[in-house]
Amino acid sequence: MNMEKVVFGFFIVLAMTLNFGFFLGEIDNAAHHHVYELYAAIIVSLIATVLKFGDRTQVGAILLSTSLAADLQLITAAILWAAFHESMESSSLMVYIVSLSGGALMANFVSVVLLISETISQRR
Amino acid sequence: MILRRLRRPLILIIVSFAVVTIGLTLVPGVDDQGNVWHMSIFQAFYVISYTATTIGFGEVPYPYSQAQRLWMTFSIYFTVIPWFYAVGKIITLLQDVSLRQTITAERLARNVRQLQEPFFILCSYGQSASLLANILDEKNMRVVVIEQNQDRLNELELADTKNTILSLCADAKLPENLIRAGIDHPYCSGVVTLTDNDEVNLAVAVSVKLMKPSLRVIARAERKDVAANMASFGTDHIINPYTLFGDQLAMRVHSLGTYILHQWLTGVPGDTLEPPENPPRGNWLVCGYGRFGKSVVENLQREHLTTTIIEAMPDLTQCKSCVVGSGTEANTLIEAGIHDACAIVAGTDNDINNLSIVMTAKELNPNLFLIVRKNNRNNSALFKRFGANITMQPTDIIAHECLAHMLTPLLAEFLTLARNQDNQWANTLISQLVDVVGETVPETFAITIDAENAVAVSEYIDSGMLVRLNNLMQDPANRERNLKLVPLLLVRNETSIIVPDQETVVINGDRILFCGTYDAKTTLPASINNSKSFNYIMNGLEVPDSTIWRFFKRVLAPH
Numbered sequence: 001m002n003m004e005k006v007v008f009g010f011f012i013v014l015a016m017t018l019n020f021g022f023f024l025g026e027i028d029n030a031a032h033h034h035v036y037e038l039y040a041a042i043i044v045s046l047i048a049t050v051l052k053f054g055d056r057t058q059v060g061a062i063l064l065s066t067s068l069a070a071d072l073q074l075i076t077a078a079i080l081w082a083a084f085h086e087s088m089e090s091s092s093l094m095v096y097i098v099s100l101s102g103g104a105l106m107a108n109f110v111s112v113v114l115l116i117s118e119t120i121s122q123r124r
Numbered sequence: 125m126i127l128r129r130l131r132r133p134l135i136l137i138i139v140s141f142a143v144v145t146i147g148l149t150l151v152p153g154v155d156d157q158g159n160v161w162h163m164s165i166f167q168a169f170y171v172i173s174y175t176a177t178t179i180g181f182g183e184v185p186y187p188y189s190q191a192q193r194l195w196m197t198f199s200i201y202f203t204v205i206p207w208f209y210a211v212g213k214i215i216t217l218l219q220d221v222s223l224r225q226t227i228t229a230e231r232l233a234r235n236v237r238q239l240q241e242p243f244f245i246l247c248s249y250g251q252s253a254s255l256l257a258n259i260l261d262e263k264n265m266r267v268v269v270i271e272q273n274q275d276r277l278n279e280l281e282l283a284d285t286k287n288t289i290l291s292l293c294a295d296a297k298l299p300e301n302l303i304r305a306g307i308d309h310p311y312c313s314g315v316v317t318l319t320d321n322d323e324v325n326l327a328v329a330v331s332v333k334l335m336k337p338s339l340r341v342i343a344r345a346e347r348k349d350v351a352a353n354m355a356s357f358g359t360d361h362i363i364n365p366y367t368l369f370g371d372q373l374a375m376r377v378h379s380l381g382t383y384i385l386h387q388w389l390t391g392v393p394g395d396t397l398e399p400p401e402n403p404p405r406g407n408w409l410v411c412g413y414g415r416f417g418k419s420v421v422e423n424l425q426r427e428h429l430t431t432t433i434i435e436a437m438p439d440l441t442q443c444k445s446c447v448v449g450s451g452t453e454a455n456t457l458i459e460a461g462i463h464d465a466c467a468i469v470a471g472t473d474n475d476i477n478n479l480s481i482v483m484t485a486k487e488l489n490p491n492l493f494l495i496v497r498k499n500n501r502n503n504s505a506l507f508k509r510f511g512a513n514i515t516m517q518p519t520d521i522i523a524h525e526c527l528a529h530m531l532t533p534l535l536a537e538f539l540t541l542a543r544n545q546d547n548q549w550a551n552t553l554i555s556q557l558v559d560v561v562g563e564t565v566p567e568t569f570a571i572t573i574d575a576e577n578a579v580a581v582s583e584y585i586d587s588g589m590l591v592r593l594n595n596l597m598q599d600p601a602n603r604e605r606n607l608k609l610v611p612l613l614l615v616r617n618e619t620s621i622i623v624p625d626q627e628t629v630v631i632n633g634d635r636i637l638f639c640g641t642y643d644a645k646t647t648l649p650a651s652i653n654n655s656k657s658f659n660y661i662m663n664g665l666e667v668p669d670s671t672i673w674r675f676f677k678r679v680l681a682p683h
Contacts, residue, residue: 036146039165043142050135054128082166 011048012063012115015070016108018044023105027098028091035081038101042074045108059118066111073104126217133210140206141176144199145169151195155186171196176203225293229304232268232292236306241266244530245305247296247317247328249276251501251519254283256316256526259392261285263531263567265313268305270296297327299335307336314340316526318363322350333357340533342526346415361529361536365518370419372521373469373495375543376514377403377427381550382542388554389535389612389639390524391565401513404493405429406466411451411481413443416471416497416518432460452480457488467493475503482512532570534637538613541622553623557639560610567645568612571596571652573634580651580658585632589662593636594626598661600651607647609640 018041025032049067052060077100084093148168155161163171167185174181175196188196217223236243243266246253257267257280269291271277277291294301296317306312317328322345329343334357342361345351351362375383380402387397408424410417413435421431433446434456449456451470462468468485470478475498482494494512498504507515529536542550557566575582585591593614599605614624615635621628630636638648651657660666 035165039142039146043138046138047135050131050138053131053134054126078166082164085164 008051009115011044011051012108012111015041015045015048015067016105016112019070019074019101019105019108023098023101025098028095030090030094033094033098038074038078038081038097041101041104042071042078045070045074045104048111059114063111063114066107066114070104070107070111073100073107077101077104126223129217130214133206133213136206137210140203141169141172144176144195144203145172147195148172148192148199151189151191153186153189153192161186172199172203175200176207178204178207229292229294229301232290233304233306235290236268236304236309239266239306239309239311242311242313243268243306243309244313245270245302245307245315247271247302247315247324248319249273249280249291250318250320252522252526253316253318254280255501255519255523256318257289258283258285259523259527260530261287261289262392266290268292270294270301270305272296297324297331299331302328302331302335307332307339312336312339314342314360314530316342316530318344318522318526320344322347326350326354329354329359330357333359340530342529344522363522363525365522366415367419368521368525369416369471369497369516369518370421370423373420373514373516374423374427376400377405377424377429379547379550381547381554382545385542385550385554386528386539387524388557388565389539389568390527390531395565396563397565401493403495403514404466407432407461407464409434409451409457409460409462409465409468409485411435411468411470411478412472413438413441413446414471414473416473417441417469420469420471432465434460450477450481452477452484454484454488457481457485462488462492465489465492467495469495469497471495471497473497473499475499475506479506479510482510531568532637534570534613534615534635535568537615537620538622538637541613541620545622557610560608561639561641566639567642568637568639569645570635570637571648573630573632573636573652575632578652580653580655581630582632583655584658584662585630591630591662592626593624593628593630595661596630596636596648596652597626598651600647600654600657600661603661603664607640607644609638609644609648611636612639613637 018037022033022037022041045067049064049071052064052067055061055063077097080093080096080100145165145168148171149163149165152160152162171184244260245268246257247270249257249269249271253269257269260267264286266287267289269277269280269289271291271293272295274293277293280289280291283289292301292305294304296302296319302315307315315328315332317325319325325343325345329341332339332341337358340360342363343354343359344363344365345354346364346366351364354362372383375386380400384397384400391397407430409432410421410424411434413421413433417433417435421433424431433443434449434451435441435443435446436448436450438446438448447456447460449459451457462485468482470481472478472481478496478498482496485492486494495514495516496507496510496512498507498515498517501517501519528539571578573581573585581591581596593611594606597606597609597611599607611624611626612622613636614621614628616631616633651661656666
């Protein structure tokens, strides 16, 4: 067992599951989406991104780009939250935030699919 | 690869920031009305960002509670240290020598790929190579230098050149560096390797010839076996600095005119050459029987001159009959018969000893012809002040020899043929050249008469008309005048005609070496490639370009 691979897989899967956990619930109901879950999703997604640095293979490049896509959307959601939660109505703000996190979820999902397909193709 | 090494510091920053930010939102604070409040994640991140980066705005928006201060104290130590660690690590990575070398090498490769004119690759930037680079630059040719010694490259960067000389600090023995320097580039005209290490020169010559056999390679080799090895791989020209030195000296003794011609045609255009002195015939003293000395003696003996050798270590240099001594002290020189000698060659590898030898010799016999070898270009001031009859500098000789082979293969061929001519012939040619192009060093260049390089001439010949050599030399602005050109060599089907007669009929496939002024060099291609100009030269007629004007001309022409 390779510890590096374990950590790598763990963070990529965790990034997706946390993201999914935040996304789950009614889109305009602020009570269904906790701010700490978004926070955790961003942190784990950032760590996953850094772990993907420096892989020169084609799959490595795609993995990194999916992660960057997820980071971009999650951070945008966090900025919206920080900037507008005092001035905007919470249900309409929540729609933006959750839909952005939905986009990030897709990117994370692609990332996990790539990871699994690469693992399977190695046949070891 | 830089990103991979950044993983650890970046993850450390993310984790430490994440932990303290979350902590700060959980620790209760007190607002200005005395109510309990919690920081939002954004506020906490803001506070941690300015704390960790040691900017420190203070306690916003309200003064902190004791619990918050406790957590902040922990945060400071927990984030500031990873922050500095990461910043330090990133800066170290950016200053990493191997990384910077990779970046500069890739930048050079990109610049070389973008070159749109012929260029030469020099695999060193020593004394002769730097001189060569300067002359090529003066002749508006691009140069790419591969040199392992960064100090020499710094010298190159500070040098005042017309064009940017691209340089790569790398080992020329490695084929990848040769590829970076552009040996695969369609405009690469040749590779010159002049390092003082035979093995390096051999490695470069072999790898270039293996990767691109059509490329011209000029290599320096001191040992005969290395030279033979280079030749077996098809190296175009091999330069042995020691034999070259003796050879040049012999040429001066044998035929001064040929020597001047040689110097003239391979010099920097625009320079004036001082008239050299003619060495006397008689008994010569040669100090130092190293590789230079041997070559000098061998060449002098071929000229039927008697020589006396002075050598400090006769056993080491396999010298059979010689006067033992360094030559710097008077008694050795007297023993060698300085009072009856006519010339002395100070050819040791030590500049100060050489100067000392010729100075002592001059005191003993003021009529001596003094020849001194200069090893280091930095000692120029000393040698200039002393003013020997001939100051031979190996680096200069090598650079000129390279140039003869680089400019055009025809020039090298011409110079070889010129060696076989006598002094009278050389002097006649020189006076002819001086009449046409003046006292300064002229441009030498070759043209090929074919459909690609001389369209107008080729068409004319194909239509069955006779074109003579002097037609090519007429000025396209006024056919009564001649361009300032002298034809030196005409090569037709492997036969060479040295200094061809101006009435010679030119045919397709001829290659002609011209020597002339810069203006003539730039004007000639215009006349031989432009049908209109060439037609004017041949007939004195201006043919109108367009159909309408041709029609008018025909109608208006008196019948």
